[in-house]
Amino acid sequence: MTGVIPRRAQVPGRGGPSGWPDSSSKTIHPPRAAAVLYRRLGLFLPHFNRAVVLFDGPARARLARAAMGRGIRWSYVPAPAEGGHAVRDGLPTAAEVLAGLPEPRPDDEGLRASIRATRAAGGLLLGVLDDDPTGSQAVHGVQVVTVLEEAAYGAALAGPAATCFVLTNTRSMEEPAAAEINVLAARGLVSVAGRRGARLQLVSRSDSTLRGHVMAEVTALDSVHRETAGRGYDGVLLVPAFLEAGRLTAGDIHWARVGGGLVPVGETEFARDAAFGYRASDLRDFVAEKSGGTIRRGDVGSIGLADIRLGGPQRVRELLAGVRDGSWAVVNATEYSDLETVAAGVLMAGRAGASFLFRSGPSFVRALAGMGPRAPLRGADIWPAGRPRRGGHGLVVVGSHVGQTSRQLAALRARGGITAFELDVPAIVGGGEVAAGTARQVAAALRDSDVLLYTSRAVATGRDGAGSLAIARTVSAALSRTVREALAARPAWVVAKGGITSHDVARHGLGIRRAEVAGQLFPGVISLLRPLDAAPEAIGVPYVVFAGNVGDDGTLADVVAILKGEREDR
Secondary structure: OOOEOOOOOOOOOOOOOOOOOOOOEEOOOOOHHHHHHHOOOHHHHHOOOEEEEOOOOOOHHEEEEEHOOOOOEEEEEEOOOOOOEEEEHOOOOHHHHHHHOOOOOOOOOHHHHHHHHHHHHHOOEEEEEEHHHHHHHHOOOOOEEEOOOHHHHEEEHOOOOEEEEEEEEHHHHOHHHHHHHHHHHHHHHHHHHHOOOEEEEEEEEEEOOOOOHHHHHHHHHHOOOHHOOOHHHHHHHHEEEEHHHOOEEEEEEEEEOOOEEEHHHHHOOHHHOOOOOOOOHHHHHHHHHHOOOOOOHHEEEEEOHHHHHHHHHHHHHHOOOOOOOOOEEEOOOOOOOHHHHHHHHHHHHHHHHOOOEEOOOOHHHHHHHOOOOOOOHHHHHOOOOOOOOOOOEEEEEEOOOOHHHHHHHHHHHHHHOEEEEEEEEHHOOOOOOOHHHHHHHHHHOOOOOOOEEEEEOOOOOOOOOOHHHHHHHHHHHHHEEEEEHHHHHHOOOEEEEEEHHHHHHHHHOOOOOOEEEEEEOOOOOOEEEEEEEHHHHHOOEEEEEOOOOOOOOHHHHHHHHHOOOOOOOO
């Protein structure tokens, strides 16, 4: 028998022999409903042996524990607000969503060790197709590859983490090209795994503020799985959380920390992106929106925080059993223990034969690999062979134009001690050749000071998303040419700000084909890469990848201070 508390919760009354309400029972609204149901739990709960669907509310954790204690499967549905209006009628505040949630599971190195052991025992490799280089911000000791070459993939996967990030840069491309690159990279990774007799998990890593070619890239990777495994994925898990940057998912709503508070991501500047704009903050609505209506909201599943925290990996596995035929499911997470619990459940489901593709932000990759945190890099972590000779100067390259970056740029310039050069975006878009002359100026200035190279701040957009992406590629190419021609001046370190910018500076400016992620300059954000296969002048030069939408107003100035040895606190 299945007991379902209806959307207008009913008070257990005198109606039937089991105490379950009959049609004449009074109806009330949560949170009072949850408390009443809890008080009467001993009366009606024993009569249900399969599933009880519980409202969210102050007593939900107690209700779930009571159900679990009796061996009864359970799940949650959203509670209506006062007056009977469902939360779908208007987004709740973050405080309302987070209030009353079960406590997070404790940090558990034992669970991470179990994830690593399970992966090793099963010969499971991890391939991450990263649509810009900022996806490695949560990991360390892994390698990133910028070329579509199986030899490079093999070298990266041979490392102790058995993980390879392929930097596809597809967020800068139009949709057909992005899909093609994903297919080529996935085939190469699958081929490398096959020659090793290993299994491969694929992650489509993208923006934690939801920008990118969501459906096209997932479809491309599913097509490769059908081609190589004979069937599509059982499901797609959407896990956009980037915890260190304040990007959380709770109540199926994705949140971004802005100005000290959590804001639904659909209400931020990122949702107004010229190429990848969207409206929805509820991720089930987001999937429906991005699918153009081919996927309905009701067809998108959810792994909620109560499921994760009260039920653990086994509960996650149970929920994943209902994700089939390529359907989507949203993963909620506000802590790493949430993501690690989901990762453990995914591995349990995988041992039973299930296969999943992941569309994720940076944090889930760390959890899926069973990787723990590393302290922020300082001093000898950055300069294992010692700091460069006195007088070595660095280069900061800024292409991102989001408001966050512009504020950071202003703070860096106000700090002083840096020579600044602006690349005129209208001149570049108009076909002017400005890179060569600017490169000569940059190279000359590097002899005497640190140098800041940045694009003019007025945003240039095209007539549509494709036109805006074409402009972004043109501007990024000009920045990269400038860096390449200035590289002869031997900068001591290089910082690139912005996703497309950091990819193009790495690949075309510094000639990086393969690099190792040493770690981050701040907890879980702003990666430092060590070039392993790159232009000779770039070998040994710390390369900092700094996402455009990360940090507060002073973070760029702080990065420069760290690289110069002026800040050692962590």
